[in-house]
Amino acid sequence: MRPTVHDIAAEAGVSLATVDRVLNGRPGVRRQTVERVEKAVHRLGYIRDLTAANLARRRIYPLVFIIPSGPNSFMRVLEAEIASAMQRSPIDRTSIRIETVPPFDPDAIVRVLDAIDPKTVTGVALVATDTEEIRAAVDRLIDQGVQVATLVSDLPGSRRVHYCGIDNIAAGRTAGNLIGRFCAGRSGKVLVVAGSLKLSDHMDRASGFAAVLEAEFPDLAIVGPVETNDDADTVGQAVGAALDADPAIVAIYNLGAGNRGLIEGIAARPARRLSVVAHEVTEHSRRALADGVFDAIINQDCGHEVRSAIRVLKAHADGLDPLSDQERIRIDIFLKDNLP
Amino acid sequence: MRPTVHDIAAEAGVSLATVDRVLNGRPGVRRQTVERVEKAVHRLGYIRDLTAANLARRRIYPLVFIIPSGPNSFMRVLEAEIASAMQRSPIDRTSIRIETVPPFDPDAIVRVLDAIDPKTVTGVALVATDTEEIRAAVDRLIDQGVQVATLVSDLPGSRRVHYCGIDNIAAGRTAGNLIGRFCAGRSGKVLVVAGSLKLSDHMDRASGFAAVLEAEFPDLAIVGPVETNDDADTVGQAVGAALDADPAIVAIYNLGAGNRGLIEGIAARPARRLSVVAHEVTEHSRRALADGVFDAIINQDCGHEVRSAIRVLKAHADGLDPLSDQERIRIDIFLKDNLP
DNA sequence: GCATTCCTGATTTACGTACCTCAGGAATTG
DNA sequence: CAATTCCTGAGGTACGTAAATCAGGAATGC
Missing domain, CATH: 3.40.50.2300 (Response regulator)
Structure with a gap:
């Protein structure tokens, strides 16, 4: 059986409350005690049950997608994929909002980024043009603890946590x-x-x-x-x-x-x-x-990109690192014979 | 807020226990009452919280992968991908066993299939040669309530729930x-x-x-x-x-x-x-x-195939249907420039 | 020496669901 | 009419974790 917080508490000789404080980085625990708990975690190979944790804290992941408006077919397909991911929100505990901004307008993107409330949003995925102002706005969000991923087009030099797109x-x-x-x-x-x-x-x-x-x-x-x-x-x-x-x-x-x-x-x-x-x-x-x-x-499979963005933002919000293999977006070549 | 079983009980004017009986198909509920509950479910758009349910029933998904032994590189890569999925077992509540069988030996596969205990195994993924005996053995398992998916090579005519592979x-x-x-x-x-x-x-x-x-x-x-x-x-x-x-x-x-x-x-x-x-x-x-x-x-991306097999088997075990887009395995064309 | 702060333990409630027991009423059977 | 079966309600415990509250001991400050 997988060890639980109770096992950790017993092993470390502390109470459940202390284990909880250590695991969630809350204050009020002496350094030595912290170490005792951490050793017990390591010894027993404890892995927190994320689903139980999310249940207990009634956690949902509020995410924002920022994409260009306009007639570009690819972007509209992307939007449809996001909409389809929204339908699965109750299942994967997300709450997704789409913000469309006029294409080729960096200022509009910056305005949307700056309007994001870090207290109510855990992650942002955006299709960005590569400008200095956007880079700065992204870094500001990162500093406020919001996870930011770029979608389709990257923002090199920014501190975005992930790029969901092709090389x-x-x-x-x-x-x-x-x-x-x-x-x-x-x-x-x-x-x-x-x-x-x-x-x-x-x-x-x-x-x-x-x-x-x-x-x-x-x-x-x-x-x-x-x-x-x-x-x-x-x-x-x-x-x-x-x-x-x-x-x-x-x-x-x-x-x-x-x-x-x-x-x-x-x-x-x-x-x-x-x-x-x-x-x-x-x-x-x-x-x-x-x-x-x-x-x-x-x-580029934009359904994959959207699903990947969601997984990656959630994982980063939980302090986990995503499966690099699964999140790599391939450069698909389609001839008429292998079209899906 | 998402409705819970309590809301259903209130809406249908029945007790929690009755809602539970209906939702889990247990006996002891009059037909009219069943309908009342089902209507309430529909009206409120209730979706069972799978993570909470799995927590409550301490559910894990025991899965078996059957693949050929021998030096075939592709099969060894496949095995490595399964092994890598096994490392995530605690997170996705699976318990995966790999059975290797001599290649080109239908009888060996049938023996492994017949040895599977439907009480302790929820799903099987297998790389099968296309023979009548295997088809029959697969169908026997299906009849016993085990979810079976084919991997890499399909078994047309069998009742496998899914084929994880390319056309x-x-x-x-x-x-x-x-x-x-x-x-x-x-x-x-x-x-x-x-x-x-x-x-x-x-x-x-x-x-x-x-x-x-x-x-x-x-x-x-x-x-x-x-x-x-x-x-x-x-x-x-x-x-x-x-x-x-x-x-x-x-x-x-x-x-x-x-x-x-x-x-x-x-x-x-x-x-x-x-x-x-x-x-x-x-x-x-x-x-x-x-x-x-x-x-x-x-x-064919065999990491994707393995992950997809796991998702699909789990989904079918829960009576859900998987995302067809996500589970479609693409025919990748790689030139030296788009090699991942 | 006393108040204050810090650390820790104990205990409880909650999340949404599953599953169990017990009890009692209604309907059916003999 | 009694016995039995079927249906239902009520209530509880459990899963693994989060988070809150209360209390007490130790250390610290003055």
Whole structure:
């Protein structure tokens, strides 16, 4: 049988109340007594029963998700995943609130972060643009004892406890490798389309992609990156213009959003034979893959990201460390055959 | 506040004991009263607090994993993942036992299955070969109220509650698609290496692969499948012999184990330019991918499979249904750039 | 020497559920 | 009509932990 606080009390020769004080770091225990209890804990291999503890203290974990508003499909899928996690709140003792903020607006994020009450919120997960003010606001929250995790795009240099997302440099490299191989032998140009190079994830993908092409596929030259602010129509126009202007383009890598526009741009020029790699499985990209318009999609499982964020924030709030294997978000490659 | 049994009792105008009898399906309650209670449950949206319930009944979930013994790297990794899950047993209230059985020996599996005591075991996860006797033994266990899930390889036609693994036809198709694209333009032959075509997963991969090549890459002809019983040395010899005998081979798909042998066979013939796709990330295959010997690895995340099996068995034991999204095992494609 | 503070023990209640016992009324059986 | 069975209520204890209260002893300060 697993040892309980009663066993610890007996083993250490102290009362239950003292064990409780030590275990929960409350004051009022002499240093020697603390050590006696800690030794007993160690000797018996005591592990606190978190479920019983949470029951006794009627604990719930109030969490806040901060994500961009706007039409970006990926973000809306993310929001749906959060909503679906909210339905399980009674089971996993969470209380989740979603805050949407205008995209590309650091100040709005800072305002939401600063409005968070550390007394009533245990954890925050946010999709952040990489700016100094946000970094500072995150660190302020951390100082107040709130657990903060970044979602989808990281905030390097901040003290966030965890990043729930993929390594975007590696994602860019993966795209480069795919396009390089799919173009096997053909030489020509690759059009790179991005949302905004001010987003660290987009920047990372672009540089990873460029590095692989340069090192391993010298016959392919990069055109771009073209910036589109993740707007589908802008993507469509940019792609159309580039294709018309440059017949040497044999491949397209869209590392940002706006796949609908990309698909339309390609569909309008059926004579071109192109290798196309894009990001994120959404309604549009899924169909494009099935139809052979896209050759591969690089994906991050945002359901996994949301569930992982919740687990990680809870674990940190309890002073545990999460399972790194389980929380690592993979860079999924989907061809039409392994689409889930 | 979430409603409790007390609220249900008050709402239904019955005593706590009666609510308890209804909720736990115990006898001694008139049909009308049962309905009154059930209506109250529904009206208040009562959800039983599983953690409190498990605490009260001191519940643990005794689980058994049945996996093949022998040197197969993938199975050893699987075993390590189970061992790692065992370390978390106190936290997730499981008690896990591993039973290893000689590979390719259906009778041994049946013996282990039949030796399971339904009174002391709530769930079983097994890596099964697809035979009639095993199917029957699984169904016997199900009839005794034991939850059974298949792991890695499914048992279609049995009444197992869940399959924790990938769609192997789709995996084979994915391999076909990759090899077809990697060989872009080159025509020639593809050597297919399998462990045993009596394993349904191997059979499925082979047929998925063949279907895609035939439909989409008619310039590539299949040689094989060669059967190797998943033995690395046999794989090495078979690959060497095939390459020496047939200079038209431009690609290899190893859909089974024994990657070490495959790597050796290829390394001994450095002049050949080959596209190679294999399964499962292990120590050997990881290095081969990094070194450019393999072009891609198709993988199933066996840590995920094990954790998923545990979650699913527990959920079914509690009469809940698991999150299908979370429990779906993806067909991972790894290039050297997105290797975790 | 007395009050104050600090440390500790003892005891109790609570969390939400399971499960047990006991008692009594209603309904059924003979 | 008595005996039996079925249904229900009341009440309690337990699970492992948190947290509160009260009390008493030791150490400290003045």
